[in-house]
Amino acid sequence: MPELPEVETIKNILEPSVLKQTIRQVDISLKRMLEGCNPSKLNTLLKGQVIKNIIRRGKYIVFIMEKDTLVIHLGMTGQLTTSHTSSITSNAKKTSPENIQPQKAKRSIAGYEFPLLRPIEDRHTHLKITFENNSRLLFRDVRTFGKIIFHNGHNLEKIPRLSKLGVEPLEMTPKEFLQKHWPIQNNRNIKAFLLEQSFICGLGNIYVDESLYFSSIHPLTPVHKISRDKWMSLLSNIKKVLQKAILNSGTTFSDYRKPDGEKGSNQEKLKVYGRGGQPCYRCKTTLVKTVIAQRGTVYCPHCQIF
DNA sequence: AATTCGCCCTGTCGGC
């Protein structure tokens, strides 16, 4: 579920505590999450390297180090957080609900305030990076759809997952984009097309539904039937939807947390996603919940047309 | 060649 705004938020919050840090030790406990090198070699490869830069590409967060690059995809339930080892061994370990019994802790978790709410370390923490200053970067992922990619060197184009990505929506201008790509010949429906990362990257299920709603486009509309004007509107709405979500620190429906443990607030602003069966804010028509492109999809059958 | 589908995975929730 972490899409572009969530990854951007995580990157921005992580930056000050991770940048310029020297890696002392790396522990990976779920080896199948790692691509690009042998899990037993990861620690040797990364040890001693300084994190020089952090960037986001689509839904990927990229750690540029002196020699190599480490890429993380959060999948569905991935969480990145920083903590100091001292707080894990004293306060947090004793009192954090996550560290007592995950099952029991859930019931009472709402009663805990930051910093105890932050995901610290449990059986779902699959990657731990310890820095020379004793702080740690933790990657926790309940459903393990996430990925950790080691890459030798800095050439991102050589990383297969990254090289397939399309344009960054926040960096493109609708007008220039259409001058370059128009007409857009594709037989698929617009929902499936936008979920595909190779044209525009960073959009997931939530922000595709939201962008289509704002553009009054039915999610099943074939791409080649969308007029140039509609595309202009769609592209600018994509940017607006993403920018607003970043201002709201992302959308928290279940697992997504900022690295400081707090939730985003954009879920309160959504117009269609998660609102199936409820009235459209514009016309009061009951919003339809269906499945398109193998994904739960919500739209207004009155406002959103072909 | 283009597109669709199945699968990976765990926690939650609703129905019986």
Add this chain to the structure above:
DNA sequence: TGCCGACAGGGCGAAT
């Protein structure tokens, strides 16, 4: 109360 199936879905590889 407890069990079980359905559901959530990003991205890849297999199947069509």
